[in-house]
Amino acid sequence: MLINELSKITGITAHTIRFYEKSGLIKGKRDETVKSNNYFHYDDETVEKLELIRDAKSVGFTISEIGELMDAWYNNKITVEEKVAVLDEKLISIDERIKQLKQMKKMISQFKKDVIEDNC
């Protein structure tokens, strides 16, 4: 598929998709048999990748972290050990974030309690 279809399927603008391509997160292929243009063609794996990018971004991963994560999953040039190491690192950072969020939740709940008790 071409960029516009990819954009429609994922809900990510063509501009942003090109930005991700330049950032090395996804890679379109050019059809060598067609000489009249140099349009990029994308496959279903790219759709998957863009969905992963969106999910990972929503939990606070940066572009470069997402790059590492996708390399660990899609790139066959790195070893199993290296892949597992990257994935473990991400799992640890997620656990830390969950822990911090729970602390923040506790703090805000206490704020709320204090606000209600002091003023009613």
Added chain:
Amino acid sequence: MLINELSKITGITAHTIRFYEKSGLIKGKRDETVKSNNYFHYDDETVEKLELIRDAKSVGFTISEIGELMDAWYNNKITVEEKVAVLDEKLISIDERIKQLKQMKKMISQFKKDVIEDNC
């Protein structure tokens, strides 16, 4: 205390503290009895606020969200209902983030399992 002491206590640079002041997150007081300078003076509440800013930032809150949160806690110009509304909103967004993080954790765990099973 002056900005340098505040910086030492909190571990936040004077530059960043001034940035937070310009952003409206904290507010120093000027000593009207001193005419020779216009140094800002900070109290313990500012130390508390800077610690809250650091914690809230670490879980992904933006400066403006932190501003709302601190208004709900420190500002007596808004009603109890408004404060509770802001705090509830933050609690909901934290729960959403935790939910998303748990999903991401599940996905990465599955990646890891697949990587190990397919390659060993």
Added chain:
DNA sequence: TACAAGTATAGACTATACTCTAATGTTGTA
């Protein structure tokens, strides 16, 4: 008193992650 250290303000610079514009060329349909 000299001078190092501290303070304030304005504004320039950086990094991340887009977002948009301009210029130019290609494709598909009335």
Added chain:
DNA sequence: TACAACATTAGAGTATAGTCTATACTTGTA
């Protein structure tokens, strides 16, 4: 065939959150 819609690249612009520099004045200590 005209022309709207789509594609590419380069590069400019935006927002967020700092980070740093320059300039100028003040304070504390040898």
